[in-house]
Amino acid sequence: MLFFTKIFNFFNKKEANNSLIQIKSSEDLLFKHRKLIDDIYQHTHVPKQHFEDLYLYSIDRLAIWVQDLPASQSHHHSAEGGFLLHTLEVIEIAVKRRNTKMLPIGASVEKQNEKKDLWTFAIFVAALLHDIGKTVSDVNVMVYDHQQKELGRWSPWFGNMSSVDTAKYYQYQYNSNRKYQQHSLLPLTLLSQFINPAAIDWMQNESDLFTLLLMTLQGRSAEGAIIADIIKYADSESSAKSLANSSGNNAGNSNTGNSPQPKSLADKLLDTMRYLVLETDIKINAPGAAMFTTRNDVFFVSKVIMDKIRNSLDENKQKGVPFDNSRMMDELLQFHIITPNSEGKAIWNCTLIGGGFKKPVTLTMLRLPIEKIYFKTENHKELDVFSGEIVIEGEENKGDNKEAASNATATPEVSHSPPIPINDDTSCHQSGNNNATSPANPKPKPNNTTKETPPVEVNLPLPPGFEAATDENTSQNTEQVPPPKVEPTTEETKAEQSSGKPEVLETELGKDFFDWLILTINNKAISINTVESKVHIVMYQGKKALFLISPRIFKEYSAENWARTQKQFGRLRKNLKTAVTEENIWKVKTKTQRIGKQSSIIRGYLIINLEDHNFEELPKANKYLELIITQPKDKDNEHHK
Template sequence: MKTGLREKLKWLRKPDSTPATADNTRATEPDRPGWFIPQKAESLLATPLRRQLMKIIWQRTSVSAALFAELYQTPVARFAVLAQQLPASEYHHHAYPGGLLDHTLEVMAFAAKLRQRHLLPAGAAPEDQAREAEAWTAGILYAALLHDAGKLAIDMEVTTGENQLWYPWQGAPAGPYRLKYRKGREYALHPVAGCLLATRILPDSALNWLAQYPELMASFLYCISGQYERAGVPGEVVQEADRASVAQYMGASAGSVLDNPQPSLAKQILTALRELMHTRYRLNNPQSGSDGWLTADALWLVSKATADNVRAWLLQQGVTSVPDSNIRLFDEMQSLGLIIPTTEGKAIWTCDIQATGGWSPGRPLTLLRVSPERIWPDADGRPPVFDGRVSPLSSVPEQPQACGDAPAMSPVDPGTGTGGDLLSELTLSLFSGTDDHTAPQASMTPPSGSEEKHIAGDGLLTVVPAETESQPPPVTEVNPPVPASITPPVAACSGQNFTDWLREGLLTRKILINDRLARVHMVEGMLFLVSPEIFKLYVQSTTGSTGDEWMLAQKAFQKLGLHHRGVNNINIHTCQIRGPRRNSRVKGYLLTSPEQIFGESIPEDNPYLSVLEEGSGTAT
């Protein structure tokens, strides 16, 4: 006799001591700026965006309304009264009041979509998979709900009106509260702390349900403890959903817009600068080089290193709209008001630096000048000023202008909403039949006029030159050490580093495969790497550089001997792309042993690609 899900849960339930919502709210507004009034779950979840996300989650879970209320609405309500108006991050994604709740619901919605690609538990008999399907769906969504809950306990310091610290295991704040982020917090700790709140957020009946399936329970516990690498498919789904929400907020996917408008390029660059300042950059070193120097009225940043690091950080977040050229990036930053120009209206300052203790780089540096208020809105959060002087020189080198004037763009308030019909259309487009869950990448077909360089069988470069962009006059510059989190170009030229990056990117789906925009495809059982685009993406993603370092990475990869050599020892092969209206061709490397990259989970071939026979021009 088949037992329904509701009947199965009846004997698992027992009285639950955790309240679903908090009644400790006040209707009046706080008298002091920066303070928030606690709200009930019903009010917190009543925004159009959150209602729509809950609707999408319900549609993806395929349970009745009554069962959805018990299994999903109750845990979400409990989380909402803890998250209140707290942001998801200090400067990065969803960094606005209520951002943590928005981000969490987005991750749940993405996870509900991604879960449908998997038959779980993997390898089980079909009848077992059918019987356990809803439990595995719930386990994944519960893990998504808790994935950032640890931030409430680890990253934030919440103070109540009685000047008492509030902790999430105490329940909803009893009165007005304010927030500040803990300095020197350990960023890797909050994923581990999610397990602290599991029993407060999830009903006992839900935990009893998951516990009936040991494999599922183990995976769930690994997820909420931050051990995603041991969590199997649920861990992969939650991580991918998290990245999708972050990339969407950062403006990486125009087709995946939700209620919050896409941030402008100005906000994306400003977010990158703030993140670099708080997590990677070293300022004001009095005895050797630094990434920058903070004075009383300006933050001075080494120009080229900053441009490369900003570009690399944005690419790592899935943002592809950042200019490839440093010249254009500087012009964008200047036109967007992110940097202070010289008296001649140029972006680059040439300065002498002298520490009080005697250290000096020995030559002028080319720097960007940023207002400290843009990086640290709270003056109390700024580091001490540089013990020395930064002196702009009167002679400023001529800076070439980028082609075309970039229009000024204003930062967008992330809390701004859209109309109801548009909201529904955009939100539902997130979860359409297509699987556009990865940030878009440049087309695999090189644009007309771009240079195309390949390494021939003898290791020499064959170059088809394109129109080159004007370069600024040489200025002597001392570059500080590049932060460890952004690999320097020398390391980027390692063939093993490239294959490790490729393997990790494909595993985590940061790198597209078999897509119209992808640089990686499966064709006739072989892995096809579009060249040189895949190597350019690698160098830009790891170093931020847009120069010719990709050629060294390509040559280093070729020396590994993983690729297939054709007639006359050629390295580069041509594939034909069959489109709906016309055919085109693309060049790259063929790897005859894709298991070296994918392991046992080798994707299917791209049906639109075929390898051209060498010398014949016909597809095999």
């Protein structure tokens, strides 16, 4: 009888779920990173007890919190354990770089030595928490008991995974609707979970330092100044190292016994596409966007996405990236990543109608299946799609090729004019037009009344609030949206089409830049009058004036929007123009006493009457720079009084 009972139990035994990951202790998680932690200790230059009480206190809590989660879905450190490794690397690089800086900038040597350990620890905190918000906003984690029975979704707001009663295993899934901006705003809210309260009190006593740290932890890099700059550098270095060592396997796949092979260019391009869509704030499905989605396909504005891919690869120090966009498109075609048009080429000429556009807009686009970006394990029903029509040139009369038929709204067929050619650069910078998300044009949701392929089943159930709506529930709330009104093109509407409300937006970036400039200079968060400085003090008519090296100072403020920022700042007329040509750019000549060393010319913006702009105590003029002066006209001076 016992024999038959054993046979019965054998056939009815529930198979173990091999996809579950065991919750580990901090000792087990950190054991393989001992060398890296020791390097961090050496770079901090603090006593061992100090390091254990403050630094290891936080590193232990980080390890227990992130466990073996990856740092990203398909970009750098995307294997299990990547989050912990990436964070420790960022800490090590950041603390090492901090040792090359004399902080706080502009303070006496005595004060810099006095505050050395405090600044080092603040930079450690910023590095430790720089990505911690991803555990809240980017992944859904389900926890299980020792019998692999599901206990529910882990909520980081209640503590780490091991604090959940009887939790022994976990399983994670990336949230397909995650918002890039969220994770960078969350570190400050989790500060007390990781940092010794005594250390927080220690940092708060140094008001200027604590302000810079708080700004950095809220994702406000411009106001975070030197701390944010160091973290950004360390993050980039760690990411580049990971990508350079990438084996070419898909994210989440275990490594085989074979030696890792370098990724092909096509793999790098696809991974970067996914990274830009899933982990950055790329604009989608609105005027000025780089990407438009239907239920089955993704359409990228060709020049915009190619430039973004190249910039991302260059920032991560990837080699072998072609300068020519057509070369990259050929690579994507050759490896069947993008869908060829009817002529077998990469570019699709598409006209976008409605969806926030006041007039039909024609763009050159790349097309690829949606699962290439969002993976098969994600629920496509949850993805927003473009609410207007995407009409492919040459196929306007084929009903099955109208992308609107598979989009969010069941609108009547709209008559439209022939495609209107508009340059990629112009169309993709229509950032001022916010109609797509205004109350009159709510953000589109998929219309499930149209028959569609069922989503791929996943093993991990989504937590409450993330379940996809059923066809029945969604169809009851679906309202027909009237067809977009196609208006004839007029000269009066061109500016409105491209920039929305220019009278509001044309100087917004310039004003933000100038506010940032005053704040960083007054807080001594930016170096002045050094070899690497973007800001110098020069003498103009016997008074101090600011000389802003262009375009370096604008790139320091915004690497992506520096050109627009520079242009809009010029419109504010805060700077003094030259007299003869009335240009924004002035020149200064460097002075040198070295034999055989010639003077050089530096170009930049000049700001006078500093007392009118709330600049506080400034250093003496740079004795190695001489302003090349041409007396300005009286009328120009009036703008600066």
